[in-house]
Amino acid sequence: MATLTRIPRFTTFRSKNANLFDLPRSRSKPLLFGKAIVAYLCTENKYTYDLVVLGGGSGGLAAAKEAVELGAKVAVLDYVTPTPLGTKWGLGGTCVNVGCIPKKLMHQAALLGEAVHEAVAFGWQIPDPSSISIDWCALKTAVQNHVKSVNWVTRVELRNKKVDYINALGYFKDQHTIAGVMKNGEEKLITAQNILIAVGGRPNYPDIPGAIEYGITSDDIFSLEQSPGKTLVVGAGYIGLECAGFLNGMGFDTTIMVRSIILRGFDQQMANIVAEEMAERGVHFVYEAKPKAIEKQADGRLLVHWVDKDGEVHQDVYDTVLFAIGRRALTKELKPENVGLKLVKESGKIDAVNEQTNVPNIFAVGDVLHKKPELTPVAIHAGKLLARRLYGNSTAKMDYTNVATTVFSPLEYGCVGLSEEQAIAMHGEEKIEVYHAYYKPTEFFVPQKNVKHCYVKVVALRHDDQRILGMHFIGPSAGEVIQGFAAALKCNLTFPMLKSTVGIHPTTAEEFTRVFITKRSGMDPTPQSCCS
Template sequence: MAFFNLFRRQIAPVGLVVTTNINHLHRRFLSRLQENFEYDLVVIGGGSGGLACAKEAVAHGAKVAVLDFVKPSPQGTKWGLGGTCVNVGCIPKKLMHQAALLGEAVHEAAAYGWNVDKDNLKLDWSVLRQNVENHIKSVNWVTRVDLRDKKVEYINGLGYFKDKNTVVAVMKNKTEKVLTTKYVVIAVGGRPNYPDIPGALEYGITSDDVFSLKTEPGKTLVVGASYIALECAGFLNAFGYDTTVMVRSIFLRGFDQQMAEMVAAAAAEKGVKFLQKTVPSAVEKTEDGRLLVRYTSAEGQQGSDVFDTVLFAIGRKACTDDLQLQAAGVKLHPGSHKLAVNDIEQTNVENIYAVGDVLQGKPELTPVAIHAGRLIARRLFAGATQKMDYADVATTVFSPLEYGCVGLSEEDAIAKFGEDNVEVYHAYYKPTEFFIPQKSVRYCYLKAVAFKSGDQKVLGLHYVGPVAGEVIQGFGAAVKAGLTIKILLNTVGIHPTTAEEFTRLSITKSSGLDPTPATCCS
């Protein structure tokens, strides 16, 4: 306390803001001592959201510990610090997707005059896997160093609650480290589901495993129609592996269904096969070491096929089972493994918060978790009041022909506001770079969902085409700022780009006119 009084006298001439901050730190320091807590904050989970929260809290003077421990997948795959995104999610997925695009670009290069041996093009899976793994390991290391430099205590242990202010870390050697803390943030994310069928756990893999397979996947069955399923199927097919997707019901649940159907159709055009309205019933090992998959159609018809790899992408489950939440009094959302929180990410226990994929009803996206985590830390330790806004979050599916969107789907807009109050502007378009290699433009399509009357505020933007993430990011900010159709059409596009097609939308679905352009400049 004497230190704080001396330090405050020394910096008094600097001004009120600094003095206020020191008073804030002083009060927190005394509070921790009086309540006999070792930490201001313990974060359970070392993924993007948890790490962002921890680092932001330390920046505002908090004493913070992060617990992170990765249970091996059923196939034995494990990884380092950084969570799903860094290790088995966004980063390796985008690198694999880029590898697929480069293979496609080599074929296109021949049409542009480059002297390439496109007929003998072949991917070396081991080189790609090793280089992706090397990059991920470098990110793991940089993340560890960053925590050390920012004075965040990293504990490689599996956390569980003893009570609402006590977290126990189970270390690799099974010893336990007890931590007392004023606040806790749960950021444990989720892991892939397996179907309850014979052989699934024993022989199947998930996105936890596919990026680090020691042998090339070969003929692959992808079970599921999520964005993870379509992304994995897309790059595996592009690498030259015979790839089939088994779909139980619809593509890309939660996304605009017209766009989802186009994404799947574009993948099929590139060679991905689909078994629709079909579910697997068993996975068996054959005498030659391959996998026999038995399946059943919606009509009850039985079938089977042999594959080298079976990849399940049928959803994810929040990693709350090991937390012993009942000891802290924390309640799960009814019928779910996820946590119900209020508008400041607070659970039913006032000092325990949650962030990221573990939240019920929130977007399962890395940037969402990062932003929400930082805001929690600012509210707890910097006196801020800003809440996370989960509306109009832009995202992209890195399928063979990418799909980017922000805001409401056409179906959701109609369900929310009524069909008579919603207008859809749409168009097909022809990317200039597709012309010379004669690439298909059949599924290059975009639409704006808006109110029909008034200033026609844009409710959602949807785009299927090249570099969808880059295209939709800027429009995401515009939608967040209240974009209207009038503003959109009064914006001068950059020519020739695909993003400019949003500024040229003039045909509505209700008009019944053909949205196909005659030329690239029409």
């Protein structure tokens, strides 16, 4: 019998004037007839689906929709296990429900509160701005209404694209079989030629008394029924800083407890500038400390016991304790041992090569991947490219280098490429040139906002073509600023190219085109005027 090539769905084969078969479409491969087609159709029915996606977040949904467009039959399994507080949400994953989207909306709410006070300086007549306060319930309702609308649109889109959505918690029975545990506890078995793991992760809780009973995480903060009040944020990664930033901006007394360093994995000079700026806004920092226990008092408030670097125990009372101490990949729940799927011992993540796990027909995208950026656009792009390779004859692979990101702290921090520390570690200090400058955003002048933390840094090779390795920006709308420069970095931007670029005046983004002072020179990087 002829060797068969899988031919994707819904291509109509014609013989002169007559339709012969309705068979899968796409792959530009020789068509097979007679016994070959019969055999093909038999193998086609071997599995229920061409692709089953475990996880209805950004990466999994992107892969599912792309695969369907290319003719594959696809199912998505998604189920949200409620948090210890009981919080749950709909289809769409972390980003839509308890991540990027609600975070950015609450960040914007805090910025608007700040803008109300600035407006007075610009001539707006606002009765007693000092009396303005946030209505937490109104904000929470507005944010959740938007999230629910996205949940609905996502479900409708899957239905329109003929992706089967199964609200079940999936795990591996064997290499081609997934068991989906439904809400009522029953199991539904489905089979697939290929399986994509896109389950993402969930926040960690510390192993201390009272943490799970009384603490919350970012999975809960965006839908809290009551105002968070005085809040302790444990953890100084980007999630901790962002949550603390918008809570402080809304007028809540906020403290960040830092175990070791601020923004691990980011440029540390930039990280410390972000922390200094937040402290000046009123965020309290407790350094080199960790919580020991949480007790609920008779009045409902939380008594937190914490230990400093010298082992001394301290206490304070808070209304809310939010843990932002990292996330764990939801891979062990998949019962990977049933298919021999290898996980990284320390993290439980998957060390995949081009999204291919050690099991030939099992793939992974998103936050479950070992040492890959845990960012929504990364998961989306990787998912689409994988689907094209599986079902569209593509060979394009995901490039995980020079991925831009932004920390939505009150004064935002955007970056792309290497940090100063990473560049020195990779190339040696003598081969690196660091250009930097403080700057004064025009919009800060009239309300007399503090400009001392507005800062840009360009990390480049000192010799040869002076290729830029990293760009870092602290200031308003940092995400919007850094996005365009990320494209330039992907195109091997050099420092001479950057300097030959004409900036748009007066913008903050133009500061990158004006930077010329090196750290090595020892010159003062503080400007004398807005145009210096």
